[in-house]
Amino acid sequence: MSCSYLWLKDDFRISNNQALQALIDDENKRKCAIYIYNRDSYLPREAQQWWLAKSLEIFKKKLENLNISLDVIHGIETKIFKKLINSKPFNRIYWNKSCDINENIIEENVKKILNESNIIFKEFKANLLNPVEKIKKDDGTPFKVFTHYWKKAEQIYLKNNHNYNEKIYKNYNKNSKKDVNIQSIYPKKNWYKKFEKYWEPSEENAKKILNDFIKNSIEKYAINRDIPSIEGTSKLSPYLKFGQISVHQIMQKCLEIKNKKIGYRKYINEIGWREFSHSLLHNFSTMQSNNLRKDFDNFKWNKNEKLLIKWKKGLTGYPIVDAGMRELYETGWMHNRVRMIVASFLVKHLRIHWLEGEKYFRDTLLDFNLANNVAGWQWVAGTGADAAPYFRIFNPILQGEKFDAKGYYIKKWCPELKNIPDNFLHKPWEMPKELQNKINVIIGKNYPFPIVNHEEARNSALKAFKELRR
Numbered sequence: 129m130s131c132s133y134l135w136l137k138d139d140f141r142i143s144n145n146q147a148l149q150a151l152i153d154d155e156n157k158r159k160c161a162i163y164i165y166n167r168d169s170y171l172p173r174e175a176q177q178w179w180l181a182k183s184l185e186i187f188k189k190k191l192e193n194l195n196i197s198l199d200v201i202h203g204i205e206t207k208i209f210k211k212l213i214n215s216k217p218f219n220r221i222y223w224n225k226s227c228d229i230n231e232n233i234i235e236e237n238v239k240k241i242l243n244e245s246n247i248i249f250k251e252f253k254a255n256l257l258n259p260v261e262k263i264k265k266d267d268g269t270p271f272k273v274f275t276h277y278w279k280k281a282e283q284i285y286l287k288n289n290h291n292y293n294e295k296i297y298k299n300y301n302k303n304s305k306k307d308v309n310i311q312s313i314y315p316k317k318n319w320y321k322k323f324e325k326y327w328e329p330s331e332e333n334a335k336k337i338l339n340d341f342i343k344n345s346i347e348k349y350a351i352n353r354d355i356p357s358i359e360g361t362s363k364l365s366p367y368l369k370f371g372q373i374s375v376h377q378i379m380q381k382c383l384e385i386k387n388k389k390i391g392y393r394k395y396i397n398e399i400g401w402r403e404f405s406h407s408l409l410h411n412f413s414t415m416q417s418n419n420l421r422k423d424f425d426n427f428k429w430n431k432n433e434k435l436l437i438k439w440k441k442g443l444t445g446y447p448i449v450d451a452g453m454r455e456l457y458e459t460g461w462m463h464n465r466v467r468m469i470v471a472s473f474l475v476k477h478l479r480i481h482w483l484e485g486e487k488y489f490r491d492t493l494l495d496f497n498l499a500n501n502v503a504g505w506q507w508v509a510g511t512g513a514d515a516a517p518y519f520r521i522f523n524p525i526l527q528g529e530k531f532d533a534k535g536y537y538i539k540k541w542c543p544e545l546k547n548i549p550d551n552f553l554h555k556p557w558e559m560p561k562e563l564q565n566k567i568n569v570i571i572g573k574n575y576p577f578p579i580v581n582h583e584e585a586r587n588s589a590l591k592a593f594k595e596l597r598r
């Protein structure tokens with residue numbers, strides 16, 4: 129008996145999933161799903177191996193409730209498809225296009241193989257508001273400035289009629305056997321076990337978070353989004369990356385809000401930044417490993433493994449930087465304001481290449497996506513489109529004082545600083561010796577001296593930047 133397939137990618141949801149819906153509506157009685165785990169594309173993405181394995185476990189059960197069996201296969205996509213075509217009769221396959229430009233190349237190669245074997249396939253829209261190739265300037269060239277891009281992209285999205293028909297399928301609790309091909313995706317280090325305290329990668333959870341955010345937090349988003357000690361942002365990013373929720377579902381919920389105030393506008397704009405990053409990567413694919421601004425190709429970056437490790441471990445001596453890096457390692461996520469501060473510290477104070485930071489975030493972020501990560505790093509480094517200029521250097525002391533004045537965030541992630549008085553929170557090295565002894569925060573012993581002096585590092589970065597201009 130012939131069968132129809134779903135090629136499952138980063139879309140672990142039953143509702144608002146066009147490819148899955150096409151499979152459900154397909155006239156073939158036998159319906160299967162396949163997930164191909166290509167280890168190479170998860171190097172280095174150790175944190176996301178946990179999210180992926182969890183998502184597969186949860187989603188496999190959901191698909192079984194719809195009488196769709198899920199096969200998780202390890203290997204290279206094109207090879208697996210060739211094998212599949214030779215071993216199993218199937219005549220139709222559906223998938224949702226990936227948002228990742230490297231995945232899109234794989235999809236094109238798979239299409240060739242399917243065409244050669246006369247297998248009908250249908251690719252549905254990616255988890256983006258607009259098809260990425262659609263938004264161009266009037267002269268047909270890609271946008272490099274966010275505000276211009278988003279003005280057009282948002283209008284086009286709103287003009288189109290999105291028949292948003294969310295079908296809900298009941299989720300019965302069915303016990304299914306452990307799948308060894310899923311179990312072997314979990315990272316080898318036990319590091320990931322901590323994530324279970326903070327996240328549950330299910331569609332239901334994503335919907336609950338979205339509903340709670342719209343009900344309780346979006347109104348104050350414009351202010352609270354910059355305060356890392358408050359849960360002022362939606363924290364939907366990993367769910368969005370793995371498709372437990374789609375950007376259309378988020379947009380729809382936002383559009384339903386009656387009183388659309390500044391919080392709504394700011395939030396929608398952030399969704400716009402996600403679209404913009406994807407548009408940039410689509411149009412300038414070399415920026416995944418090269419400066420978008422070629423004038424930075426001769427910039428004098430430092431190679432310093434020791435400082436890089438101190439940054440990764442959250443031992444720089446600057447509390448706001450250290451708190452951010454430790455939040456990342458503990459939870460697989462970091463607040464956006466702090467991402468900007470730690471990234472700026474790496475590329476400007478330590479003058480280490482943004483690609484090193486990009487790689488570390490790739491490995492440790494649960495929400496890593498190529499477009500946002502590369503665009504985020506190039507934005508901070510000043511090498512990207514519509515980026516913060518290189519000469520604008522975040523002062524980690526002032527940033528801490530402005531966005532974590534009482535030190536709630538710092539004390540949460542750097543508990544050794546919990547007794548520090550407010551006036552030394554962001555510059556603990558200035559504490560007099562007697563005070564250090566009294567509160568048992570001995571700089572150089574249980575909290576590090578700053579690994580670089582802010583003023584000196586700033587001047588040296590500006591000098592390197594000036595030399596580039598010559």
Ligand SMILES: Cc1cc2nc3c(=O)[nH]c(=O)nc-3n(C[C@H](O)[C@H](O)[C@H](O)COP(=O)(O)OP(=O)(O)OC[C@H]3O[C@@H](n4cnc5c(N)ncnc54)[C@H](O)[C@@H]3O)c2cc1C
Pocket residue numbers: 353361362363364365366368398399401402403405462463464467468471489493495496497498500501502504505508
């Ligand atoms: C150096 C650096 C690296 C980054 N790497 C990633 C990454 O790998 N993956 C990732 O999803 N985001 C990345 N970001 C963007 C941003 O930090 C996260 O999207 C955000 O912190 C996620 O938290 P949230 O879901 O609570 O965001 P919210 O504030 O609730 O925003 C909602 C959604 O909008 C999008 N968004 C928000 N801010 C941005 C932004 N600045 N750029 C693009 N999209 C945004 C995200 O999809 C987010 O989930 C990076 C930012 C920087 C500065």
